[in-house]
Amino acid sequence: MNEIKIFSPATVANVACGFDVLGFCLDTIGDEMTIRKVDKKGIFITKVEGFNLPTETELNVAGVSALAMYEAVNPDCGFEIEIRKNIKPGSGIGSSAASAVGSVFGMNELLGKPFNKTELTAFAIKGEALASQCEHADNLAPAIFGGFTLVKSVSPLEVLQIPVPNNLYATIIHPQIEIKTSEARAILPKQVPLQDVITQWSNFGSLIHALHTNDYPLIKRSLHDVIIEPHRSKLIPYFDDVKQAALKHGALGSGISGSGPSIFSLSEGIEKAKNVEEAMINVYSKTNIKFDTYVCKINTQGIKIIE
Amino acid sequence: MNEIKIFSPATVANVACGFDVLGFCLDTIGDEMTIRKVDKKGIFITKVEGFNLPTETELNVAGVSALAMYEAVNPDCGFEIEIRKNIKPGSGIGSSAASAVGSVFGMNELLGKPFNKTELTAFAIKGEALASQCEHADNLAPAIFGGFTLVKSVSPLEVLQIPVPNNLYATIIHPQIEIKTSEARAILPKQVPLQDVITQWSNFGSLIHALHTNDYPLIKRSLHDVIIEPHRSKLIPYFDDVKQAALKHGALGSGISGSGPSIFSLSEGIEKAKNVEEAMINVYSKTNIKFDTYVCKINTQGIKIIE
CATH class of the missing domain: 3.30.230.10 (Ribosomal Protein S5; domain 2)
Structure with a gap:
């Protein structure tokens, strides 16, 4: 070959x-x-x-x-x-x-x-x-x-x-804006409150447990970011609107993909993932920002x- | 009844x-x-x-x-x-x-x-x-x-x-000193470095995964505390000596139990747990501090x- x-x-x-x-x-x-x-x-x-x-x-x-x-x-x-x-x-x-x-x-x-x-x-x-x-x-x-x-x-x-629960799907929306890596880094705090940190690792440990046990409700309760998202989401126009729309339409959770500007959601089943896509599209359709969306199963x- | x-x-x-x-x-x-x-x-x-x-x-x-x-x-x-x-x-x-x-x-x-x-x-x-x-x-x-x-x-x-791996044992040494809860709390920082936090939740997530997969070497690599222990261990005389002795004698990990003064170790199998007990005893035997020790299986x- x-x-x-x-x-x-x-x-x-x-x-x-x-x-x-x-x-x-x-x-x-x-x-x-x-x-x-x-x-x-x-x-x-x-x-x-x-x-x-x-x-x-x-x-x-x-x-x-x-x-x-x-x-x-x-x-x-x-x-x-x-x-x-x-x-x-x-x-x-x-x-x-x-x-x-x-x-x-x-x-x-x-x-x-x-x-x-x-x-x-x-x-x-x-x-x-x-x-x-x-x-x-x-x-x-x-x-x-x-x-x-x-x-x-x-x-x-x-x-x-x-492990990956069998019916887990991702929805991605990529708003066509540029976020400079340097800016996404500079906006992060060097020190973070201990209380927030405890919340975050509690969620992270719970997410690992939830993925091992196929526990979708627990995945939902764990997909929260109190450390990074409050800072970086400011760089993504309409982030909160997209996230709330995704959650309202059945997403388990939603957040910034990497350092953005893409926003991801996770859903149980392809139907919900597609509903979430539609909800995300609805938000950005009302703006002047071009975007792409993707729906897919987690690729194991x-x-x-x-x- | x-x-x-x-x-x-x-x-x-x-x-x-x-x-x-x-x-x-x-x-x-x-x-x-x-x-x-x-x-x-x-x-x-x-x-x-x-x-x-x-x-x-x-x-x-x-x-x-x-x-x-x-x-x-x-x-x-x-x-x-x-x-x-x-x-x-x-x-x-x-x-x-x-x-x-x-x-x-x-x-x-x-x-x-x-x-x-x-x-x-x-x-x-x-x-x-x-x-x-x-x-x-x-x-x-x-x-x-x-x-x-x-x-x-x-x-x-x-x-x-x-989940608890089947052969996991704890060793505890309780040095008979008093640590005031207020002091154990006051010594903690309110803000912690983001880099340390990432290390900690990486270890925490890994530990949860290791407990699910019975992966003793990974339990060992995950039992580290870069956030709390560096501060609170100062309140426990000979903490570092006890910890190093435990690790040297086969413990998977060792740290402060709660807010101290007890120190715990985890080991694979009762023999190692007893070796660790002996190593811990050796450290405190050379001091004027009275102590108790316990070895037991994790109680499920x-x-x-x-x-």
Whole structure:
């Protein structure tokens, strides 16, 4: 096998109460990437479609993560990478993570799978760091492992796979506004009240328990963020309206996807997830802001080969 | 049935990474209480043995929680309460909680079990509040439910029962020093660094996952407290020495029990738990501080009838 085509999924990080550690994997929305083994040594980004991204290897997220693996293996061949980018950069649903994992996943397959999923995530962290200026894995891990992941620590890297209730669906609305990563970071407090912190980890522990026990009402009672959302939601116009509309129409919970501007909801069953989509659309339809929406089951497989 | 004798167990609250929400139930150490139905209406503390505690109903933790239930039921009878106190007040292993749950559990049995465990916990909170000047349930819940409990919220009261790995043992050392609750509280910061908070909830979520999956190595990697322990451990002489000795002798983790001064360790299997006990004893034997130690399996039953 000298060429492989893969689907690299979008992901939702933070998930309300799990800031910086929890994430889940989306289905139906993701990048398509072709990785090709070539004689000439090196990593070559030969095509980027969909969005205008650099093709210089060292300036491209997929290129940087590929280089990290390439240097570790030092094979007798090189790799060409073609990217059909469907996830808009800066949308908050793991666009850079999808690129970063796509190249290393594909190369690993072509090399005969020398690396496990955690090792792939570690290579991908190098690419993700190019986009976000820090090493984190909260979008990478769900893209590679699928389902819900808890990144227990980045150094050493440890990823836990949390069970996914069978009928859990995500609804995403992506308002087409730009939030600068620097601004989303600067708005966060460096110190937080101990009382709020206790509430948050109570919710986070409860959510982990609820995912293990398929307890949808408890998922609903746990999906609250009293630490980050009050600050970052200010950067997303109509956030409160969208959230309230989603909850009113049956969502288990709703919050900022990653650092935004996308907003996610979780629902039990596809019907409710679609009702929530309609409710979210209704809010933004009354504004001048363009948007996309997606409804999908939680993707328990993660990144996959399509050809 | 007009009289019942019950065993009301000691408990460990906080459990390193789960400050204010997590707790577990001990075995072999606990108070013995006799609850007796009498014709005369009211709640009467007729005997307190072991430690010098008030027998006025309104000044006794067991009396106050009993009154809360009594007023809710308004029965045609009264109740006498005898307490054989084995858990030293102020030891940090849920002495007041054992008293608070004992009376309501016993009365509930004699009344034909009108209340469920969550309702019993809610009555007991009233008694616990007399001792600690605030309404919390992190010792009450494990005493009533047994095993590990996560108090998701106090108002409304919601208790989650977390699975207990089969071979999990606790070792407790109780150095006979006094820590004033007010001091243990005053030493806590009101604001905590966001970075530490993320570490803590990552550990807490991981611990919940580890308890669900019987993953002892992950329990070990999760039992860390970067928020509370650095402050409160200063109030416990030789805390660091005890903790390091416990870890060196095979403990999965070690930390302050409640607000101290007791120190708990968790171990896989009774042999390790006993080695840890010996290691803890070695540390305090070299000091002038008197101490007690206990080794027991995690008590999954909780409070129980003994006669």
